[in-house]
Amino acid sequence: xxxxxxxxxxLFASLRExxxxxxxxxxxxxxxxxxxxxxxxxxxxxxVARQRDALSLAVDHVIRGPEFVIAPGAEVALLPPxxxx
Amino acid sequence: xxxxxxxELVEGPIDIAAVYAALTHPTCGAVNLFVGTTRDHHDxxxxxxxxxxxxxxxxxxxxxxLAEETRARFPDVVGVALVHRLGRVPVTEASVVAGVSSAHxxxxxxxxxWVMDALKARVPIWKKETYRDGGAPQWVANKEALxxxxxPRS
Numbered sequence: 001x002x003x004x005x006x007x008x009x010x011l012f013a014s015l016r017e018x019x020x021x022x023x024x025x026x027x028x029x030x031x032x033x034x035x036x037x038x039x040x041x042x043x044x045x046x047x048v049a050r051q052r053d054a055l056s057l058a059v060d061h062v063i064r065g066p067e068f069v070i071a072p073g074a075e076v077a078l079l080p081p082x083x084x085x
Numbered sequence: 086x087x088x089x090x091x092x093e094l095v096e097g098p099i100d101i102a103a104v105y106a107a108l109t110h111p112t113c114g115a116v117n118l119f120v121g122t123t124r125d126h127h128d129x130x131x132x133x134x135x136x137x138x139x140x141x142x143x144x145x146x147x148x149x150x151l152a153e154e155t156r157a158r159f160p161d162v163v164g165v166a167l168v169h170r171l172g173r174v175p176v177t178e179a180s181v182v183a184g185v186s187s188a189h190x191x192x193x194x195x196x197x198x199w200v201m202d203a204l205k206a207r208v209p210i211w212k213k214e215t216y217r218d219g220g221a222p223q224w225v226a227n228k229e230a231l232x233x234x235x236x237p238r239s
Contacts, residue, residue, distance in 0.1 A: 013211030084210030
């Protein structure tokens with residue numbers, strides 16, 4: 001694990017409105033996993049904690065599980081259950 | 086040799102005739118278009134309109150993957166079109182068109198059903214309902230929506 005760096009996380013729809021921002025920033029050691037990022041976000045934002053079990057994490061436009069290591073500069077987004085169609 | 090593919094996220098009305106035209110092909114005897122439209126009620130509540138938001142780059146990527154997967158699952162498919170409207174969609178207007186063309190109609194019916202179900206499960210687009218009963222607008226998830234607690238994605 002390296003030095004802390006800031007990771008921007010995009011938010012959408014119900015989550016964007018509940019948190020009140022299109023993007024939030026979280027400080028994480030380099031080499032952190034998707035699970036650790038979600039943990040940090042949930043600690044900082046009660047709405048993320050509340051909806052957590054329903055949220056998917058996308059890294060560079062692909063849904064990733066909790067063990068996935070987030071590379072520096074990756075595009076990260078937190079997605080509520082979809083409603084298209 | 087795959088036929089035409091049309092993947093699009095659009096603001097404003099979907100040009101359904103253009104989607105149909107893009108799917109026609111000399112080898113095809115069938116073009117099946119599913120058109121999803123805004124209805125004026127959800128359960129017992131009167132709906133004023135729907136509004137759609139997308140994670141654009143990822144939605145386009147997922148729609149492209151769905152078109153590829155449709156061809157892999159249904160090798161007789163020729164053309165695939167997946168077009169979703171974003172922003173406000175008034176009652177009776179189209180929010181989504183899922184179209185498939187093929188030599189014979191059976192495959193076109195089956196493939197468009199499959200791709201539409203898959204679209205509702207995993208493409209990152211969200212829907213907000215506005216009501217005519219004075220209640221607060223609500224984001225409504227699809228019952229098909231995948232989540233971390235359901236089956237993992239491929």
